[in-house]
Structure formats: structure tokens, C-alpha cells
Amino acid sequence: MLDHRFTRAHASDYLDGELDPAERQRVERHTSVCPKCRQALEALRRTLTALRGLRSERRDDLAAGVIDHLRRVP
Amino acid sequence: MRSKPNAPIVHSTVSGTEAGGGSDAAEADLIERARAGDRIAFEELVRRHADRLYAVVLRFVASAEEAEEVTQEAFLRAWRSLGRFEGRSRFFTWLYRIGINEAKRRTERGPPSGQTVSMEERPIHDTPDPRQAPPAQAEQLELRAALERAVRALPVEYRGPVILRDVEGLSTTEAAAVVGLGEAAFKSRLHRGRMAVRKAIDSYLDVPSS
Numbered sequence A: 001m002l003d004h005r006f007t008r009a010h011a012s013d014y015l016d017g018e019l020d021p022a023e024r025q026r027v028e029r030h031t032s033v034c035p036k037c038r039q040a041l042e043a044l045r046r047t048l049t050a051l052r053g054l055r056s057e058r059r060d061d062l063a064a065g066v067i068d069h070l071r072r073v074p
Numbered sequence B: 001m002r003s004k005p006n007a008p009i010v011h012s013t014v015s016g017t018e019a020g021g022g023s024d025a026a027e028a029d030l031i032e033r034a035r036a037g038d039r040i041a042f043e044e045l046v047r048r049h050a051d052r053l054y055a056v057v058l059r060f061v062a063s064a065e066e067a068e069e070v071t072q073e074a075f076l077r078a079w080r081s082l083g084r085f086e087g088r089s090r091f092f093t094w095l096y097r098i099g100i101n102e103a104k105r106r107t108e109r110g111p112p113s114g115q116t117v118s119m120e121e122r123p124i125h126d127t128p129d130p131r132q133a134p135p136a137q138a139e140q141l142e143l144r145a146a147l148e149r150a151v152r153a154l155p156v157e158y159r160g161p162v163i164l165r166d167v168e169g170l171s172t173t174e175a176a177a178v179v180g181l182g183e184a185a186f187k188s189r190l191h192r193g194r195m196a197v198r199k200a201i202d203s204y205l206d207v208p209s210s
Helices: A002-009 A011-015 A021-033 A035-052 A060-072 B024-035 B039-058 B064-080 B091-109 B135-153 B156-167 B172-179 B183-200
Strands: none
Touching (some): A011 A035, A035 B156, B024 B039, B039 B064, B156 B183
């Protein structure tokens, strides 16, 4: 039960590489034997991958509009 | 744009750096020159950061038009208060903070008159209609639309961390500085935001059950 809670609470830190080695091993040990936590971790990993894909293309025309605005302001 | 108070107007040329790129040293030089009243240097900072600031702001406000207005206003505020930028954080961190605060201020004031579409229903990007696309592409488009809705539906205190860290790719330290939180509090909000997004798009994730 404690490992379930630990894994769920630290899933983000695990995926961000922000756990220390002992904590990381704890998550990996637990997800190797717990299908539910493994699934939850994988779902979060896929969510983060999808979120990265939301980053929009550059819009080079924006800067020109801002600069034009700044030049007009008294 | 009025010149900076008590600073001479300096006109100079900017050379060599691509918008959005360039080294930290080059940016520090631009900031110093802008603080001294060099409008051309400040305009180069606009070229470097305008589109990314716009992308962040767009997910806090009601429309692309309003996001452009907020981006313009944020740069104007930045120009006017550049003297107070002490360089303890990176320039874009300070700038994003101004932009997000301005976006929140507008959101709290409510939509402009005549604008009544709810934030959750309104598309913010011109994405193609999934019904017109081949099946594999349609799935991707539906996922993207569901993600956009999920991010927009997040409470503001979770939305900022998710957008800055996961969509825009800032480090935890940088993103926490933008929203004015310590790293522990930031990580807590980020995790809650991520979990809410995950829940909202669960049916699209297709995670193996074993």
C-alpha cells in the first residue's frame, strides 16, 4: 500500500527525472510487480508526450505587430 | 513608444542573431542597451520572445485577438518597467510573468462585450476538422482537440504550470519562477494538473492493460 501511494505521488517526479536513485528504484521495483501502477505511470507518460505536441509553430508575424504597436504608443 | 525616462534615446543596429536564438551574452547585451533607452535593442528582444509569449498567453484568454493584445501590452509594460528588471531571473521569465499576470487580469474582468463563447467550447487554433481527415490522422486531431479542451478546463493555478513545463518545455526552476512559486509547491500543482489532463484524455491514451 505504501509503495502504491509513493508511486502515484511521485509519478511526475519520476518521469521528470527528479527522483534520487533510491526513490527511482522504488518506483521501478513497484511498477514491475503492480500492473495498475504500471498502467497509471504509462498513461501519464503518454499524456506528457501528447502535451509536448501542443507546442505551436513559430509565428514570425507577431513580433512585427508588437513592434508596430510599441512605435505607435506615445 | 516613449523613450525611457532619464535615459537618452539611442538608435543602433542589431546584427547577427536570429529571432528566438542567440546566446545569453548577446541577450544580456540587448537588455543592457534597452535599459539605456535603445529602442532597437528592445525590438530585437520582442523578435526573440513575442511568439512564445503569445503561445503561453493564448491558453489563458478568450481569443487569438485578445492574446495578441495581451502580448502587445506585456511588451509595453516590460519596456516601461525595464529599469526595475534586476537580472536576477532570465529576461523571458520576467516577461512571461508580466504576460500571464496581464492575461489573468483580463480574464478576471470577463469577456469583452459581445463575446460570449465559453472558453471550453472555443477552438483556439485553426486545427483541421477530424471528420475530414484519414482515420489515423483523425485520431491525432481528436486527441489534440481533447488536450486543448483539457488544458483550458484546468483551474488557472494548475494551467500555468502545465503550459510552461509540459507544453513550452521550461525547466521546473524556470517555470516555478514564472508563476512565482517555490519548486515544491510548483511540482505539486504541476502533478495535479497533469493528472487532471490525463483523466480527461484517458480514452485516447490506449495504454496496454498488462
